Amino acid sequence: MVYLTRKAEFSASHYYHNPDFTPEENQRIFGKCNNPNGHGHNYTLEVTVKGAVDPRSGFVVDLKQLKDIMSREVLDALDHRFLNQEVPEFLTKIPTTENLAIVIWQRLAPKLTAAKLHRVRVYETPDLFVDFYGEASEREAIEPES
């Protein structure tokens, strides 16, 4: 098994707001991210796939194909977009970095056939990133403190 990671960058704007919260709750929980005029980030995306090395090509995955899938499924939809209004998933989800990682996973996983998606990592800034390893590791409760 070999793991291969491909990076990409996209820029997008968003703001955090839950219509079920009062304005005070939205402000308290989301702070300056609640500014309704939005703000933006230069996101860095790392997509890691895993698989056996093909004995003829020497590839885990054809990088060109991976790049094309990432462009079509993710970058075309997210790059230079206002996430809250232009990306359907974020009509009903807060566009946090956590949810971005999940949405990107859900867009990529069904399209990857040659290699299996291992991890989606999204950097919102160089000092903050989220990893998502898929629905297999989902729904685990926070471990009780020992």
Added chain:
Amino acid sequence: MKTGIPKTTGLKAHLTRRYMFSASHRLHRDDMSEAENRTTYGKCNNPYGHGHNYMLEVTVSGPVDDQTGMVCNLVDLDSFVRTQVLELYDHQNLNLLPEFASEVPTTENLCIAIYEIVKRGFRHAHLDKIRIEETMMNSFEYLGERGEDL
């Protein structure tokens, strides 16, 4: 009209935040001879100590809350790390701190000390890992006693 955020069971995500602090240390054991200290710790044994800009990575995980979209609120994580870790270590001589009275302040031991502080005190998400870059060339990770990969 309210659109409403549907309630589903949150998927598990891992969030990593990076912080920086600067501190000095000297690698030295009183129960080793001068020669053994020099052999073991090399230039890190210089009696006057030396310093690093440490880059700290804290990784926490948990189900993403449907209502906030978060594993935990970054404000809580930042404020915990600032008051409980950075204020303790930033611009300090590590050798003079109680946790290094009987332990050598290597970055391995610093990882373990910070892991214990966060594990014990931070209640908003599960602590996965502490990672510290001592310089751009070397880094250390501690995942707790179980130590399994993420």
